[in-house]
Amino acid sequence: MPITLTRSRDTGAIFWNHTCETCGQPAAFGVDCFPKAGLDLILAGERERGYRKLGRWYCREHRPPSPPQQQPQQQQTSLF
Numbered sequence: 865m866p867i868t869l870t871r872s873r874d875t876g877a878i879f880w881n882h883t884c885e886t887c888g889q890p891a892a893f894g895v896d897c898f899p900k901a902g903l904d905l906i907l908a909g910e911r912e913r914g915y916r917k918l919g920r921w922y923c924r925e926h927r928p929p930s931p932p933q934q935q936p937q938q939q940q941t942s943l944f
Protein backbone atom coordinates (compact mmCIF):
# COMPACT_ATOMS: atom_id res chain seq x y z
CA MET A 865 0.00 0.00 0.00
CA PRO A 866 1.55 3.31 -1.02
CA ILE A 867 0.23 5.23 1.97
CA THR A 868 0.87 4.34 5.57
CA LEU A 869 -0.68 6.18 8.47
CA THR A 870 0.85 6.35 11.91
CA ARG A 871 -0.49 8.05 14.98
CA SER A 872 1.58 9.66 17.70
CA ARG A 873 0.90 8.07 21.07
CA ASP A 874 1.80 11.33 22.79
CA THR A 875 -0.21 13.85 20.83
CA GLY A 876 -2.64 11.76 18.78
CA ALA A 877 -1.38 13.48 15.64
CA ILE A 878 -1.71 11.43 12.46
CA PHE A 879 1.26 11.28 10.09
CA TRP A 880 1.04 9.92 6.60
CA ASN A 881 3.84 8.61 4.58
CA HIS A 882 3.17 8.29 0.85
CA THR A 883 5.40 6.56 -1.62
CA CYS A 884 5.37 6.37 -5.40
CA GLU A 885 2.98 3.83 -6.94
CA THR A 886 5.63 2.96 -9.52
CA CYS A 887 9.01 2.92 -7.78
CA GLY A 888 8.30 3.15 -4.04
CA GLN A 889 10.35 6.30 -3.46
CA PRO A 890 8.91 9.13 -1.33
CA ALA A 891 6.17 10.76 -3.38
CA ALA A 892 5.15 14.40 -3.47
CA PHE A 893 2.49 14.38 -6.20
CA GLY A 894 -0.99 13.11 -5.31
CA VAL A 895 -3.75 12.26 -7.76
CA ASP A 896 -7.43 11.92 -6.81
CA CYS A 897 -6.48 12.82 -3.26
CA PHE A 898 -9.19 13.71 -0.75
CA PRO A 899 -7.39 13.59 2.63
CA LYS A 900 -10.23 14.78 4.85
CA ALA A 901 -12.80 12.42 3.37
CA GLY A 902 -10.32 9.54 3.45
CA LEU A 903 -9.35 10.05 7.08
CA ASP A 904 -12.99 10.40 8.12
CA LEU A 905 -13.80 7.05 6.47
CA ILE A 906 -10.76 5.30 7.98
CA LEU A 907 -11.53 6.61 11.46
CA ALA A 908 -15.12 5.40 10.99
CA GLY A 909 -13.78 1.90 10.26
CA GLU A 910 -14.14 1.91 6.46
CA ARG A 911 -10.45 1.34 5.78
CA GLU A 912 -10.64 0.23 2.15
CA ARG A 913 -12.82 3.12 0.97
CA GLY A 914 -10.84 5.53 3.10
CA TYR A 915 -7.47 4.55 1.69
CA ARG A 916 -8.87 4.86 -1.83
CA LYS A 917 -9.86 8.47 -1.04
CA LEU A 918 -6.29 9.22 0.04
CA GLY A 919 -5.40 8.97 -3.63
CA ARG A 920 -2.48 7.66 -5.64
CA TRP A 921 0.96 9.15 -5.15
CA TYR A 922 3.92 9.53 -7.49
CA CYS A 923 7.44 10.88 -7.40
CA ARG A 924 8.47 13.60 -9.82
CA GLU A 925 9.77 11.10 -12.35
CA HIS A 926 6.62 8.95 -12.48
CA ARG A 927 3.86 11.48 -11.99
CA PRO A 928 1.20 11.28 -14.69
CA PRO A 929 0.97 14.21 -17.07
CA SER A 930 -1.50 16.90 -16.20
CA PRO A 931 -4.66 16.95 -18.28
CA PRO A 932 -4.58 19.66 -20.91
CA GLN A 933 -5.90 22.93 -19.63
CA GLN A 934 -8.93 24.32 -21.35
CA GLN A 935 -8.04 27.68 -22.74
CA PRO A 936 -10.86 30.16 -22.45
CA GLN A 937 -12.08 31.08 -25.87
CA GLN A 938 -11.32 34.62 -26.71
CA GLN A 939 -14.44 36.48 -27.41
CA GLN A 940 -14.33 38.88 -30.23
CA THR A 941 -16.40 41.85 -29.62
CA SER A 942 -17.33 44.08 -32.40
CA LEU A 943 -17.83 47.68 -31.62
CA PHE A 944 -19.69 48.34 -34.85
Ligand SMILES: [Zn+2]
Pocket residue numbers: 884885886887888889922923924925926
Ligand atom coordinates in the same frame (compact mmCIF):
# COMPACT_ATOMS: atom_id res chain seq x y z
ZN1 LIG B 1 8.43 6.91 -8.83
